[in-house]
Amino acid sequence: MRKHIFALTALALAFSLRASAQSFLENSQVNGSFQTDAQYYMLDKGIDINDLKGKQLGINGFGKIGYTNGNFSAGMRFEAFLPEMNGFRSELNGVGLANFFASYNNDFIGVTVGDIYDQFGCGFVFRTYEEWSLGMDNALRGVRVVLRPTKGVTIKGLYGRQRFYWAPYLERDFSSDDYRGIVRGADAEWDLNQSIASMNESKFRMSIGGSFVSKKQYDQSLFYYIPENVGAAAGRVNLGYGNWAFSTEYAYKINDPSAINNFIYKEGRALMSSLSYSQKGFGAVLQVKRVDNMSFKSMYTGKQNDLDINFIPPINYTHTHSLPSMYTYSTQPNGEMAAQLQVNYTIPKGTALGGKYGTKLAFNMSQVNDIVRDSVQFGDQMALNTPGSLGYISKFFAISDHRFFRDINFEIDKKINKDWHLTAQYINLYYDIETIEGHAGAPAVKANIGFLDVTYKINKRQSLRLELQGLWENEVHKGYEVDESEKKDFQKRGDWAFALLEYSINPHWSFSIADKWNYGNPVEEYRDHYFTGTISYIHDATRIMLSAGRQSEGVVCVGGVCRTVPASSGVTLTVSTAF
Template sequence: MKKLYILLSCIGSSFLFSQEINLGNFSGSIESNSQWYQDDEDLGFDAGEQRFRSNNYFKLDYTQGKISAGLQYEAYLPTSLLGYSDKLEDNGIATYYARYKGDKLDVTAGNFYDQFGSGLIYRSWEDRQLGVNNSLRGVRVGYTPNNHTTIKGILGKQRRGFEATEASIHGVDAETNILKAFDKSATSTLNLGLSYVGKHEEYVGSNEVVPSNVSNYGARLNYYGRSGFYGGAEYVLKGEDVLVQNGNISNKLFDGNAFLFNLGYSKRGFGINSTFRRMENMGMFSQRSLSDPSSNQFNEGNLNYIPALTKQHDYLLTNIYVYQAQPNLSFLNQQIGEIGGQLDIYYNFAKGTALGGKYGTKLAINGSYWNGINAEFDNGSYDAGFFDFGKKFFHDVNFEVSKKWSPKFSSIFTYMHAYYDKGIVEGGNYNHIISNVVVGDFLYKITNKNSVRAELQHLQSKRDKKNWAAAVLEYSHNYKWGFYVSDMYNYGNDNPDKRFHYYSVGGSYTQNTTRLQLNYGRQRGGLICVGGVCRYVPENNGFTLNLQHSF
């Protein structure tokens, strides 16, 4: 509470001092996500003693001119929702900050979020659905000497629950538009960026190899042209550090590296984008113990941002077999990372053409392919080539056709073919799974304010739980009310006693900046992913209440 009093005193002093000039502005938000779990004998789910769980967030910001301050209060009462870290418990002020943002100087003290380049070397961010908040608590200084150059430095400790990790993190990032430096009227951009991120963590033990300091370096170059072409490349060198597996610390040091390359072209009605990424031993954590997968089931303490570079699908059955990036070195699993890429193609068939019809047709094609990296392991060390593709982890080939048939009726047709190595992605002794998914998504506008949407889905597979069918029906009224019913049926399971329905029914009400949602149903166990980053959720059953309000 002492931190709260200090922060509110600072805000109050600024407010009183500014009464004759500017009263400033308060803004914020409230979010509450609660579940009342119910026992489900069929699923084998026991709600236990803590049937009611909730995650709650209150954010308050104050801005006056170039000065701003704020805090975020969080309450996990009586404990956090299933699938969230056990560090998220009780309640209190989780983050707070004070900031000065001038024309050239930008200084933040307290908790802050930032990103260097694509995030391969450093990113701090928040996603409540995933239970991620790895902000740094310390000082951030940014300086913009001109309109094409930015320099920033960070120093602090990473948040974990309501506390901070043991190591201190420091870094510097600089980026400049080379074309603007030589020609102020240049309309294209060629941005050169350089990054450094270091970690200092004391070690008390008998292993003399363990370093107290680890340094990581990155460089990037990105081009955006008026002609529609764009591209970029980024390379990160991870400094030498020990490897922690099953609580054991190696007596050797291992470095790592990552290379990211993208190239694309875009014009009206057409776009193509390709991405290649190779990562070797690129797991970067703010605390040495968190680099051990056996003791970090909630994937906490990440310093860098490594999403799966695959299509983020929107439907129930296309999200059963989702890929997670595999950046880590593991002698136990004989893995050193991943290599692969993704290709996206978009094309709009014009109105009045044979394929466009009266209202036009949109086509999106996507493909991604990910492998391990071949390596020779010998006596606690390994050797690997740069472009040496190893065991196949995942592929996804899909296309989506969006078509408006009339002013009232439109549809989206999706097909997906996927290869998924369950043992690699989820762990355990599992075979790979090949699946084919077909989705029909239909929208009918009854009036300008009322609509009905229906989905029909099917997944075919000869392994794992085999075939699935799913259906969704939604009704939206007056932009405020929404109701839905959905069901996923695992009708192809070899075990008749496991052919479950995962049903759900609910509704929502929206008024200005307030949204309330209530639903009841079963949650299929598995990975829930947002932007290529995932968390595991166990199967469960119960009521869910969500409230969001901003002011």
């Protein structure tokens, strides 16, 4: 009898475990993505690449796996830079598990351990993110707790240390080059429309939020008293009524002397406001921003695009075409005053100008100037931005005459008939290349840029696309005298022309040839052609792209954060897939 009982119990247990395992597996979801970018470099005397400096091949790759089962999720990202491609920081060179996390979330609480990506408000005091094209990852390895005590209220707290390439997270030597501080922060947001029953359906929408973030880094300086705890706080309000929306955020940071701000002890401030209106066929956004001494890093000696705790959002139009995106603005955390106006209007279908499909028009203007700085007393003399001093005083609404950037552009996007589609844009650009890219003494880029992007649908599967672009500088072009010693600062200056022809066979194949020609460079030896030929194949979520040719020197910017891309010649292969 006892034997039977054991047998039955064992059988029941086996069935129960199997059912549980089956249920567990049925609820599981796994997703992932993989990408490999490889560049094979070749000598090319035509664009002055006479030495590969020992690097014939650069490969950047990652694999990301995510797992979800009900309220539980986990993930990891494996990275390999063997070695890193040109233009990426050499500290990336290596291979390993760069990122992992496990998270549990229900209606009341969410807990994450591992590498955390998050943002408080617009990012003025905290944002961690990963941007593959920049080789940037400032994830916070630690713990995050999210509480939702009542409907519409979210409270977050987090604590950890940021990723610094492949440097270890456990610090024992505070004087080591990769020592960085601990970051801790809290954020609360209250959505009144969700919390208050009478406002649930209201046309008036309101939410408020506040954040506080602090870094703890030991003072390693021999000469300056470095604050070991640097705090930054921000408050924000989002309002909406009908088609109108307004949001604003103000941030304040206490003294934070660092290599970026030249070890001054001034507090930091930032303000950004945005007013928008939208209705069918029309939308307009006006944004203003002021930033003063707001670089916030977990390593006060850091100077590169790494270990940023916060993020200064750019308020500029993001160009995607080749020549317009050559001069992309990089935000200046030490100080800037910016404004942007964007208006979109669609001329309705069935009108004389709208035609059968309507016509989309867009206007954008953005400008960024420096802030005004006045000297402060330091010892027995007046000083401006002197290390160890308060640095400067700056009137909040005063705008410096020093203009960093201005972009005025107008775009028309028109589907002419079922076969033809065209987009055209004109851009008037001012770009202070000296401040933004560090080309000392080089005159600002004042240019007119235009492009025409035409697509012709041959049949249901095949299409042709033609891009014609031109960039004409007002001052620096053929005939502009460049001193021999300044030549390098003029490598991409002067007039450019660009043409691209792309033939696509949907849904798999695409072939393109392009040439970018710096025909108006003031330095004759830089009047180069940058030919490229590209083949790409897409199958479901898999994309394989092979291109060969030259790449011009430039900058790649995402969200106002930029990296320099050196000129190169060779073959590039990109393989990406997702499931």
